[in-house]
Amino acid sequence: MKIWEKAPAKINLTLDVLGKRDDGYHEVEMIMTMVDLSDRILLEDLEDDQIILETNSGIIPNDERNLIYKAAHLLKSTYQIKKGVRVFLEKNIPVAAGLAGGSSDAAATLRGLNRLWNLHLTSNELMELGGKIGSDVPFCIVGGTALVKGRGEKVTPIVSPPPGWAILAKLPISVSTTDIYGALNWQDIKEHPNTDQMIIALKDHNFDGITKNLFNVLEEVTFRLYPSVKYLKEQIEGFGADGVLMSGSGPTVFALVNKESRLNRIYNGLRGFCKEVYVVRLLR
């Protein structure tokens, strides 16, 4: 049997850090939503009891370091599954970009193998397994739009943004999430997002309220280490985007737009100095 699973990218509408935990991770509070820029994962039964991973990406590992491999291996070892799987990953999401591409691949693998192997695991069970692979995986299991807390494991679905687009711009630099959290001193954070206001704006389908409340406390750190990302954000604001924010630990910066007539102007302006630009729909 063959199964295709879609693994969409996420963007952060808010990202707050509330403290540092005893396990070394940070206590976060963030609102994440999915966008229509997706990897595609093909899962096929394999006679031999092994995990074979192939990908069209030349820059990510296809061995046990890949989050897809980790997801399949974790499922097999937790439930003593003696079956094998052949996985093909069509990589479309930029890597190490703050878009959770790897986490979404891992989540899609868990969802897909749950079907392929008839495991009947609930979303909660898949989320619990996902949390062992990475902090963003539990959200990627459910997708949509959610308030995410803890290290990333407490996921509460909320209302999705009204129909619209995100223009994603990624400079040719890779940002390590570990480095950005490592350079953050959470006690020095001067301004925090108003998460409650963002939730109200989402409930009210209030696009202006959403754009006004976009805020990410990691911007300050990433902008300090990579000033070109700050410059990129300023440029996009200058093109007349409604709201602009860095996603996750960066370096991807996105603009939210709800009028089709504005898309071309911002896209064309950006293409002048940023090669990797994507115009994508917000997913519901």
Ligand SMILES: C[C@@](CO)(OP(=O)(O)O)[C@H](O)COP(=O)(O)OP(=O)(O)OC[C@H]1O[C@@H](n2ccc(N)nc2=O)[C@H](O)[C@@H]1O
């Ligand atoms: C910043 C965010 C926002 O969505 O995403 P990205 O920018 O990576 O997409 C997440 O918090 C990242 O999640 P994820 O990329 O899954 O992180 P993990 O692999 O679990 O952790 C990588 C490293 O980041 C740090 N980390 C991660 C999550 C967290 N709540 N606190 C942390 O301090 C830890 O140092 C950890 O070793």
Ligand SMILES: Nc1ncnc2c1ncn2[C@@H]1O[C@H](COP(=O)(O)OP(=O)(O)O)[C@@H](O)[C@H]1O
């Ligand atoms: N399936 C995968 N897709 C992307 N990156 C992966 C994958 N598996 C492992 N990685 C590794 O995870 C790191 C971060 O990947 P990614 O999820 O794209 O970034 P981010 O967390 O910033 O969104 C990269 O260094 C990459 O080599």
